[in-house]
Amino acid sequence: MKVNKTAFSLSAHPVMSELHVGTVALQCSPSAVFVWEMEDKVISPEKAEEAKLKARYPHLGQKPGGSDFLRKRLQKGQKYFDSGDYNMAKAKMKNKQLPTAAPDKTEVTGDHIPTPQDLPQRKPSLVASKLAG
Amino acid sequence: EVGVRAGGGNDIQWCFSQVKGAVDDDVAEADIISTVEFNHSGELLATGDKGGRVVIFQQEQENKTQSHSRGEYNVYSTFQSHEPEFDYLKSLEIEEKINKIRWLPQKNAAQFLLSTNDKTIKLWKISERDKRPEGYNLKEEDGRYRDPTTVTTLRVPVFRPMDLMVEASPRRIFANAHTYHINSISINSDYETYLSADDLRINLWHLEITDRSFNIVDIKPANMEELTEVITAAEFHPNSCNTFVYSSSKGTIRLCDMRASALCDRHSKLFEEPEDPSNRSFFSEIISSISDVKFSHSGRYMMTRDYLSVKIWDLNMENRPVETYQVHEYLRSKLCSLYENDCIFDKFECCWNGSDSIVMTGSYNNFFRMFDRNTKRDITLEASRENNKPRTVLKPRKVCASGKRKKDEISVDSLDFNKKILHTAWHPKENIIAVATTNNLYIFQDKMN
Numbered sequence: 001m002k003v004n005k006t007a008f009s010l011s012a013h014p015v016m017s018e019l020h021v022g023t024v025a026l027q028c029s030p031s032a033v034f035v036w037e038m039e040d041k042v043i044s045p046e047k048a049e050e051a052k053l054k055a056r057y058p059h060l061g062q063k064p065g066g067s068d069f070l071r072k073r074l075q076k077g078q079k080y081f082d083s084g085d086y087n088m089a090k091a092k093m094k095n096k097q098l099p100t101a102a103p104d105k106t107e108v109t110g111d112h113i114p115t116p117q118d119l120p121q122r123k124p125s126l127v128a129s130k131l132a133g
Numbered sequence: 134e135v136g137v138r139a140g141g142g143n144d145i146q147w148c149f150s151q152v153k154g155a156v157d158d159d160v161a162e163a164d165i166i167s168t169v170e171f172n173h174s175g176e177l178l179a180t181g182d183k184g185g186r187v188v189i190f191q192q193e194q195e196n197k198t199q200s201h202s203r204g205e206y207n208v209y210s211t212f213q214s215h216e217p218e219f220d221y222l223k224s225l226e227i228e229e230k231i232n233k234i235r236w237l238p239q240k241n242a243a244q245f246l247l248s249t250n251d252k253t254i255k256l257w258k259i260s261e262r263d264k265r266p267e268g269y270n271l272k273e274e275d276g277r278y279r280d281p282t283t284v285t286t287l288r289v290p291v292f293r294p295m296d297l298m299v300e301a302s303p304r305r306i307f308a309n310a311h312t313y314h315i316n317s318i319s320i321n322s323d324y325e326t327y328l329s330a331d332d333l334r335i336n337l338w339h340l341e342i343t344d345r346s347f348n349i350v351d352i353k354p355a356n357m358e359e360l361t362e363v364i365t366a367a368e369f370h371p372n373s374c375n376t377f378v379y380s381s382s383k384g385t386i387r388l389c390d391m392r393a394s395a396l397c398d399r400h401s402k403l404f405e406e407p408e409d410p411s412n413r414s415f416f417s418e419i420i421s422s423i424s425d426v427k428f429s430h431s432g433r434y435m436m437t438r439d440y441l442s443v444k445i446w447d448l449n450m451e452n453r454p455v456e457t458y459q460v461h462e463y464l465r466s467k468l469c470s471l472y473e474n475d476c477i478f479d480k481f482e483c484c485w486n487g488s489d490s491i492v493m494t495g496s497y498n499n500f501f502r503m504f505d506r507n508t509k510r511d512i513t514l515e516a517s518r519e520n521n522k523p524r525t526v527l528k529p530r531k532v533c534a535s536g537k538r539k540k541d542e543i544s545v546d547s548l549d550f551n552k553k554i555l556h557t558a559w560h561p562k563e564n565i566i567a568v569a570t571t572n573n574l575y576i577f578q579d580k581m582n
Contacts, residue, residue, distance in 0.1 A: 022294050039433040041398055043467035044412060044414075045465045046412070046414045046416055046417070046466075046468060047414050047467075048466065048468060049414070049416065049467070049468040049469040050414040050415045050416060050468075053415060053468075053469045053472060053473075054415070056469075056473075060415070067153065070360050070361070070362070070382070071357065071360065071361055073332070073363065074227070074313055074332050074333075074360075074363070075223075075513065076313075076314065077225045077227075078222075078225070078226060079224050079225055080219075080224050080225070080226065082220060082224060083219050083224075086219045086224075086226060087219075090217070098277075114266075127184070128162070128186070128211060129163075129164065129182060129184065129186040129188050129211055130154050130155040130164050130572070131153045131154050131166075131180060131182075131188045131211075131574055132206075132208045132211040133154075133155070133186045133428075
């Protein structure tokens with residue numbers, strides 16, 4: 001039977017941190033070093049979680065922190081078609097009543113071509129922070 | 134058993150002091166607190182939020198008759214620091230969220246702070262006005278101009294006291310120097326320069342000069358396909374004006390000396406704890422990403438925060454930290470769900486107390502943790518409106534990892550992962566702490582006498 005060796009050593013490390021599920025607490029003198037051999041079926045909780053994730057998402061990439069993940073992080077934020085699209089989206093958030101022009105439901109970006117009457121005022125009213133209330 | 138025993142000789146007994154912010158559960162996104170920082174004297178406490186606003190609180194002068202408590206923090210000034218912008222080139226919104234606030238040491242009557250969003254850093258001057266000129270010859274008191282032909286005598290205008298007015302004005306705007314999102318700013322001990330760091334680059338600025346900045350670190354690969362790590366935090370050394378550190382998403386910290394070369398791409402020291410390859414999992418790199426790095430006040434140590442732990446490094450030892458504290462080790466068996474709900478990417482900050490003997494960091498369920506480096510004891514406390522009575526000592530909390538849950542313990546599955554404490558700050562001199570929940574700011578103090 002294969003044995004998965006898990007080395008656990010108590011060094012002169014000043015802090016004995018909380019032990020996670022799966023290891024066994026040892027009382028011994030600071031100078032002693034123990035290697036505790038565990039059976040194959042006892043996996044670390046982290047590896048058990050990894051197995052769970054791979055079971056749910058079998059196509060998850062081999063390299064976890066790889067380029068795709070980092071590049072997604074570098075470009076955070078919602079992309080808009082253009083500044084008009086952006087301003088329309090902002091106006092929709094701040095002002096629930098939109099002008100009556102019929103929205104084109106097949107358009108992916110923006111609702112309709114804005115006319116001067118549709119565009120919001122340049123500076124919306126500033127709301128004070130509730131911490132200052 | 135770990136825990137700070139209430140009533141112990143040297144142990145701090147924390148009491149609720151104040152809470153700021155709305156009570157309702159429905160939190161507007163703009164009200165989410167994104168940074169908290171005491172100034173150098175501790176008299177002022179600044180917060181920044183997702184709506185781009187800064188609120189500054191000032192501690193009341195100590196009342197001689199109320200010797201049992203320190204002064205309360207009241208609103209001193211509030212202003213809109215940043216506004217949302219649109220990046221025309223990339224068709225992306227630039228959030229107004231304040232990522233960091235850093236105070237300058239006080240040099241004159243006014244206070245100065247740097248605040249930054251993803252792209253632009255601003256230097257704000259906060260000044261007091263408590264008198265105004267009266268008795269002009271050509272103007273009425275309400276400002277209307279007088280007809281000069283009606284002036285028959287001349288008088289000398291004088292300053293008269295008025296109600297205190299606190300004004301905030303932007304003195305410098307440091308823009309257009311960062312392609313990626315700014316995660317850190319740090320003022321140098323020379324009090325003339327500061328650094329700003331984004332995901333791939335670090336720039337050095339002079340506080341007086343806004344049209345130029347020097348690039349001192351650039352880790353952008355020639356081919357972006359080769360990108361493997363990003364910069365997550367950076368800070369200047371508190372005493373050596375030539376030294377700074379930056380941390381990475383791979384769990385390393387690099388110390389750089391600006392005297393060595395103009396571009397500090399080659400580090401002077403590399404701090405990294407060796408990993409046991411047999412323990413490596415899909416999550417290893419993600420949870421090793423450092424979310425915050427802070428030098429001790431002494432400058433001898435630095436502290437890093439990764440997803441599950443806080444580590445203290447001695448600047449003289451690169452191969453491993455000298456102390457490691459587990460913040461919430463019970464989450465290791467929940468990493469799968471924490472990855473699915475994105476909590477695994479939460480960026481917790483950490484801070485030192487004034488004497489560098491205790492470190493503090495936040496966790497979930499509005500819990501926050503403190504580790505005493507001398508006694509090796511730790512404590513978990515909760516920021517909640519239920520502990521509202523001033524001078525009542527906070528009760529320590531305990532999370533039950535597995536097995537039978539004792540009375541007063543909370544099980545891991547009951548933790549609210551939407552209630553995260555990412556930002557905490559410790560007064561530079563006193564045992565006063567500021568703890569930010571999603572949209573509330575709590576102030577706790579130690580029990581006096």
